[in-house]
Amino acid sequence: GEDVEQSLFLSVREGDSSVINCTYTDSSSTYLYWYKQEPGAGLQLLTYIFSNMDMKQDQRLTVLLNKKDKHLSLRIADTQTGDSAIYFCSESEVNTGFQKLVFGTGTRLLVSP
Amino acid sequence: DGGITQSPKYLFRKEGQNVTLSCEQNLNHDAMYWYRQDPGQGLRLIYYSQIVNDFQKGDIAEGYSVSREKKESFPLTVTSAQKNPTAFYLCASSVWGNNEQFFGPGTRLTVL
Numbered sequence: 690g691e692d693v694e695q696s697l698f699l700s701v702r703e704g705d706s707s708v709i710n711c712t713y714t715d716s717s718s719t720y721l722y723w724y725k726q727e728p729g730a731g732l733q734l735l736t737y738i739f740s741n742m743d744m745k746q747d748q749r750l751t752v753l754l755n756k757k758d759k760h761l762s763l764r765i766a767d768t769q770t771g772d773s774a775i776y777f778c779s780e781s782e783v784n785t786g787f788q789k790l791v792f793g794t795g796t797r798l799l800v801s802p
Numbered sequence: 803d804g805g806i807t808q809s810p811k812y813l814f815r816k817e818g819q820n821v822t823l824s825c826e827q828n829l830n831h832d833a834m835y836w837y838r839q840d841p842g843q844g845l846r847l848i849y850y851s852q853i854v855n856d857f858q859k860g861d862i863a864e865g866y867s868v869s870r871e872k873k874e875s876f877p878l879t880v881t882s883a884q885k886n887p888t889a890f891y892l893c894a895s896s897v898w899g900n901n902e903q904f905f906g907p908g909t910r911l912t913v914l
Binding site: 693697724729730731732733734737777779789790791792793794795 | 847904
């Protein structure tokens with residue numbers, strides 16, 4: 690079945706860039722997503738990229754997709770303490786209209802002042 | 803204010819008891835989903851529903867049941883058959899076939 694892998698932890702200093710990496714297995718995925726989860730809360734969609742794109746930029750966020758290596762990354766520029774959270778990579782598979790999301794384990798980002 | 807609400811935020815139950823978690827949305831979404839989150843693991847799909855009066859098992863449906871009598875509501879019952887029910891439960895909704903799921907704030911269930 691599909692599998693999504695992420696490293697569990699990343700620590701950066703405020704003002705630095707953060708890069709969170711993800712690898713996935715399903716080459717037929719149409720969309721790949723990044724979600725953010727703050728402590729004790731639900732998930733918030735940060736951004737997504739369509740599988741025929743290489744890069745997408747949205748303010749401080751840059752998503753890079755390497756389809757050949759099945760590698761997805763999320764870069765956060767000028768990381769702030771408010772960016773401290775768990776970040777989930779997710780791939781989707783559309784089958785008869787049902788968008789099944791497969792989530793990675795999440796990367797906990799800790800931003801220190 | 804549109805969104806998804808889940809209640810309660812924290813729930814405790816004794817072993818052997820069934821418990822129902824509430825999920826309500828006012829986004830007029832057709833599809834609703836229940837996920838389970840355990841520490842160090844990603845979200846796993848329990849059940850999903852495309853339309854009213856219809857629902858399908860996800861990857862880990864054993865020990866759970868759902869109903870979808872109204873478009874706005876998708877309650878999840880954790881039955882005594884679920885052997886390891888302590889977890890964080892997340893409800894989500896989406897426009898059917900759309901690529902964005904909106905999540906509720908979650909319910910943390912602890913079995914004592």
